[in-house]
Amino acid sequence: MRGKPIDMHHIREVLRQKAGGASNRMISGCLGIARSTVADVIERAAEAGLSWPEAGALSDAALAAAMFKRGAVSPHLGARRHVEPDWAAIHLELKRPHVTLALLWEEYRQANVKGYGYSRFCELYRGFEEKLAPTMRQVHVAGEKLFVDFAGGTVPVLVDRLKGQIRQAQIFVATLGASSYTFAEATWTQTTADWVGAQASALAFFGGAPRLIVPDNPKAVIVKACFYEPSVQRTYADFAAHYNMGVLNARPRRPRDKAKVESGVQLVQRWILAALRNQRFTSLSELNAAISVLVVKLNTRLMRKLKTTRAALFEAVERPALRPLPAEPYVYYSATIRLRAARQSR
Numbered sequence: 001m002r003g004k005p006i007d008m009h010h011i012r013e014v015l016r017q018k019a020g021g022a023s024n025r026m027i028s029g030c031l032g033i034a035r036s037t038v039a040d041v042i043e044r045a046a047e048a049g050l051s052w053p054e055a056g057a058l059s060d061a062a063l064a065a066a067m068f069k070r071g072a073v074s075p076h077l078g079a080r081r082h083v084e085p086d087w088a089a090i091h092l093e094l095k096r097p098h099v100t101l102a103l104l105w106e107e108y109r110q111a112n113v114k115g116y117g118y119s120r121f122c123e124l125y126r127g128f129e130e131k132l133a134p135t136m137r138q139v140h141v142a143g144e145k146l147f148v149d150f151a152g153g154t155v156p157v158l159v160d161r162l163k164g165q166i167r168q169a170q171i172f173v174a175t176l177g178a179s180s181y182t183f184a185e186a187t188w189t190q191t192t193a194d195w196v197g198a199q200a201s202a203l204a205f206f207g208g209a210p211r212l213i214v215p216d217n218p219k220a221v222i223v224k225a226c227f228y229e230p231s232v233q234r235t236y237a238d239f240a241a242h243y244n245m246g247v248l249n250a251r252p253r254r255p256r257d258k259a260k261v262e263s264g265v266q267l268v269q270r271w272i273l274a275a276l277r278n279q280r281f282t283s284l285s286e287l288n289a290a291i292s293v294l295v296v297k298l299n300t301r302l303m304r305k306l307k308t309t310r311a312a313l314f315e316a317v318e319r320p321a322l323r324p325l326p327a328e329p330y331v332y333y334s335a336t337i338r339l340r341a342a343r344q345s346r
Helices: 008-019 024-031 035-048 060-068 087-093 101-111 118-130 192-206 234-242 255-273 284-299 310-321 335-345
Strands: 145-160 165-176 182-187 212-215 222-224
Touching: 008 024, 008 035, 008 060, 024 035, 035 060, 035 118, 087 101, 087 118, 101 118, 145 192, 145 255, 145 284, 165 192, 165 255, 165 284, 182 192, 182 255, 182 284, 192 234, 255 284, 284 310
Parallel strands: 145 212
Antiparallel strands: 145 165, 165 182
């Protein structure tokens, strides 16, 4: 009911129940109004010096005039009477390591002595957070996680003009947790070799490595999907160790574990695959050249709720938190090559 008129009966009931010791949550449930509205009524009454039962003896006009400094018109609760924080900036600051909402509130109050109290500050931030996309609501610490997956769609590539042979290219997607900075690359398959190769390309694109990499339980890299004791394919484990990363596989049937990359996949499908739908490619390198241009456009698109771009957020928050890459990139060795090398070393 925030922003909507509230009648005097509800205001009296809020004050009466509060005087009787009821919590804001309880009053909210009883009257069917938002907890923010309950808190607003109580705060306004305290500022006006009103208490129960004195407030109950006033007429509607007198009660409205006392609490809202207006005539006997229906007030609109939820109006901001304090300096409003920049909630988008608050949300972005929470992505920095060790930053908490309590710390940000203290900094806000240092600059605004008569600003919101901590509980109201938190409540208003949660209200802002609810307006964000589901993946943006989750606070991912900068440099912590990289979410990886393959997009559902493919792109046709004409590999033989004479025979008219077409091969479907797979689209790999990698998205950093804090900044949503996204990388995409076309590969021929979703085998271990292409998984590892595409992720090595992603790390080179980001210019650093996160602490954890989160794949969506693909059979090419996760032998046994288990949150507590996952069995990671040997080559993929070697790849992660080479970049000093841990592997945190998404839990089966837990969509929130992979919401970030699913959002990245959806963006790639909308802004990259859809944009390429009328183009024809004759090689994987030609396709990847076109994808790289669109990836830049995707990362520089303004995120309206946060009033910034993925690229700007990456440079400001995520890049400094990434670990440096090793001197040499990881080189994939198949089981056959490993066996041959082992025999030669004997």
